[in-house]
């Protein structure tokens with residue numbers, strides 16, 4: 001086909017911008033060597049003894065001995081606040097960052113129609129192998145479902161964190177508003193980052209605030225053997241901060257569910273409309 005000689009080719013940047021606006025530009029898929037989360041979940045699925053190593057951008061390393069084992073835990077072993085959060089689930093469910101699928105599988109067994117998404121191909125493979133019928137490799141950044149597709153969105157295992165930071169959280173929450181039914185709920189858990197006396201954490205919060213970030217907006221990556229995940233922002237908020245993040249997004253807190261420590265769950269309800277973006 002002959003090109004129109006009078007039509008200037010679009011510069012690359014315009015093509016990218018217009019794809020971003022139309023939602024046609026997908027976040028670059030994780031390369032196999034970046035799927036550190038998936039590799040640890042895969043190893044755990046195969047019965048290997050696995051640690052989870054979280055590296056923060058100030059060099060702080062947090063190895064968790066329960067690591068991915070907890071992603072395979074059964075309902076009976078979950079903390080009471082975690083179990084209580086599941087009582088609010090209704091209708092068609094989207095599980096964002098489903099990991100090995102423990103919440104999705106529990107809800108599927110209860111008869112709910114559940115879709116689990118995760119940006120880790122291996123985590124999705126494991127979820128499917130464990131019996132999850134609907135599971136997709138997808139990043140929270142690429143959500144693009146039609147209105148009224150879901151009645152409940154769950155973000156468990158500290159996955160309020162996937163909202164990343166103040167600005168991104170508000171953008172994603174608006175998207176969740178569009179994709180859900182009229183009385184939809186978001187059920188998410190977080191951890192109050194300020195309930196600590198660890199001087200490294202306290203210093204990190206201070207430096208974050210000096211940089212204009214939220215105190216508990218941790219920049220982390222997962223490491224497993226020779227696999228190194230991508231850096232990403234994971235957001236931990238106090239209850240007051242959560243309310244601040246929600247303002248104008250069309251969601252408000254219906255109920256907090258406390259644990260005995262810093263973690264807590266929140267049930268967010270849908271209000272009529274988000275405020276238009278300024």
Ligand SMILES: C[S@@+](CC[C@H](N)C(=O)[O-])C[C@H]1O[C@@H](n2cnc3c(N)ncnc32)[C@H](O)[C@@H]1O
Pocket residue numbers: 037038070071072096097098099100101102103117118119120123138139140141155156157158159162232
């Ligand atoms: C802390 S784990 C929680 C897993 C699961 N919800 C649970 O509680 O067992 C976080 C999960 O989020 C996934 N994840 C990380 N970044 C993501 C993104 N941008 N989009 C979707 N999932 C993501 C990880 O692969 C991992 O499976």
